[in-house]
Amino acid sequence: MAAARHPFAIHNFRAYWIARFAASLAQMAMVIVIGWQVYDIARETMSIKEAAFQLGLIGVAQFLPLLVLSLFSGWVADQIDRRWIARAAVALEAFCAISLAWLTYNQTVTLPALFAIAALLGVARAFAGPALGALAPNLVPKALLPTAIAMSALAWQTASVIGPAMGGYLYAANQWLPYAVSSGLFLLSLLMLLLISPVPRTVVTSTDSPWGQMIDGLRYVRRNRLVLGAISLDLFAVLLGGATAMLPVYARDILLVGADGLGHLRAAPALGAVAVGLFFSWRPLRTDVGRKMLLGVAIFGAATVVFGLSAPLLIGTMGPSAVGSDFAPAVLLALAALFVLGAADMVSVYIRQSLIQLYTPDEMRGRVGAVSTLFISGSNELGEAESGFLAALIGPIAAVVGGGLGAILVTMLWAKLFPELRRARTFDPPANLEIPPKEMTT
Template sequence: MAGQDFPLFQHRPFLLFWLGRVFTSMANNMLAVAIGWQMYDLTNSAMDLGLVGLVQFAPALLFTLVVGHVADRYERRLILSLCLTLQVLLVGVLLLSTHEHWINRELILICSFLIGTAKAFQLPTQQALAPLTVPTQHLPRALALASSGTQFAIIVGPALGGLLYALGASVVYALCALLSLVSAGCFWLMRLEQQQTLRREPVSLQSLFAGVQFIWHRKAVLGAISLDLFAVLLGGATALLPIFARDVLMVGPLGLGMLRGAPAAGALLTSIWLTRHPFERNVGKIMFGAVAIFGVGTIIFALSHSFVLSLAALFVTGIADMISVVIRQSLVQLETPDDMRGRVSAVNSIFIGASNQLGEFESGVTAAWWGAVWSVLVGGIGTLVVVAVWMRSFPELTRRQRLGQPPQP
């Protein structure tokens, strides 16, 4: 069946992939809330909260090259099942230690590092698995639909985790373990649309760095990934939302929750729309336009003193970001041979993680120098500058007409 009439949810490999991804994202978001609250309850230290994030991100940086090689060398659905099973065991340790009252700061940090290690293998493998779940021509729609499930989990997961935490951290951990176990089962039961191409050549420096070399020599892929890196690095305002909620808009904790949810709501609605209306022409210009709109929305948010206008600006940034994400992910996956997807996805994951982590650090530093408003304003302007520079530096990406096809000369 052609075009948008292809029944994605009736296609068993994709349905299991979608369910596994949603349950995994739900568990991860709930787990982040529970670990953060419990650490702060135990230590009352903002530094320890920062350490939790750092030890979870560190494995992705440490194991990037190994992760990609493993994802291309072994069956991806098996890797995902094993990673999620390990996460179930680690969450079980947190559950047991909480229930028996011997949980402490050091145990939380150790478990966070090991959970981060499992996620370091899980996330790139999950990205590389997606193209094998549907016929190639339906991948952009499939990625949009998968993103809609992830956005739903991002909205619901933290809220549900916070609600259940009132009953105790052990309740949240129990549900996280159950969701991770169900996810592992979904990936294990998949029968893929396309056979994975397994790499069996000896491990060498050349094979480990093959993903980096591939991206460097594919200018369209390099341009798309680096555009996202610098746009999010400069334009992200998430880390400073508490300052805007309290000191600029004066809307309190409830308003902060609405501000945090606005981009995800925009992204969710957009991803649903894209499942029925995938982009078929001028995808390069559309992606650059979306990132430019993201920058404009960031500037409006920085200058706004109206809560409604601020919500609208963040909602628009979520829409623009989702358009950019779907095009970029589709382009990267369709441009990459299957036997390279693990290594390329591992490098891509580092770019995404670095943009989010370093973006929060950059926002904090510039806010300390200039104030929150100027920090976000300069970041939004910087995003527009990046768009202009990248359009000139990567003309083959600007000229790209369709996903999965070479650009027209």
């Protein structure tokens, strides 16, 4: 039988790709809806700043399980069949989605319920991230590994920006609908994961204790400066530039476009990311990948600043007519900035995920993936928390603009601190990847 020439020619990878895309789509749809519900419920009895503070707390509720469990979940992903870890995590996510659909349908959803289910989703993601990330390279021949990793990253990132837009539109149609659709997507993901047949994997033996093996993931990231620079750049840039966390505030109280407008605002970065993703599927990046990643993060920060200033700048020159409708000038400027923001973020994520996977040995991918998941989630959930808390302190507009400027400064600083990023010309890893001491593969 002729060797497969594309990952989609392999049954296991097709099932994996659908599973990851469906689960990511559902996760991201739920994130934006949970944020909107928290803000909407809080605004019934709280001021804008107090409600924004609740948005910060919901980010903390999702991040804490990841912080506590990430090292353990990475070690588990290197010890146990990654398929079953992913299946269990997706099943838990399906339970959360079904619970929120039921509570919202019956109009009994409360802030405590939203916080509790957000924490459960954090537990599921702590295990799903390392398992799914480390599983992809086990499903294809080595020659197809770069393409498979890029396609896996493309599935996650595309879903991560389409999902919230989908959630916003579905919520505008009916409040329980996004949770019902997410439930179906999680169940589809679970079915696809069940269809993946057993796959070969690297077996690791070590004289270290389980705790010592967990620390190996951190050790590897610390010693591989290219991986460390790529992961930490995302952490600090997105931590500061978390404009999307303020979308409920902008939709309701700044741009005055309501729940329907929230869907449009969340669709804009989705369209930018999909446009870039489609371009990469036709013209993959091959040269100067490190410099292009740094440039992508800098543009991400600049677009965040433009989005943050869209309303005050145009209201100051045009008056109240600048906001309040889908085609108002400030709304159009905000949508354009968010489109560029999503496109730039896609460039950064595509390059970062490919570099991390290709520069990590298979026997370390679970633990390194856990560290990456922790950092990525830190940038997302903690970015939401930082934006919410900062908005409560200085106001949402100043928080968004300051965060965008911070992302630009971080990019400039990382270009100096990690010259390995500037020097990364291609995705080709070194012939022999360094593995931390005290590990042997058999």
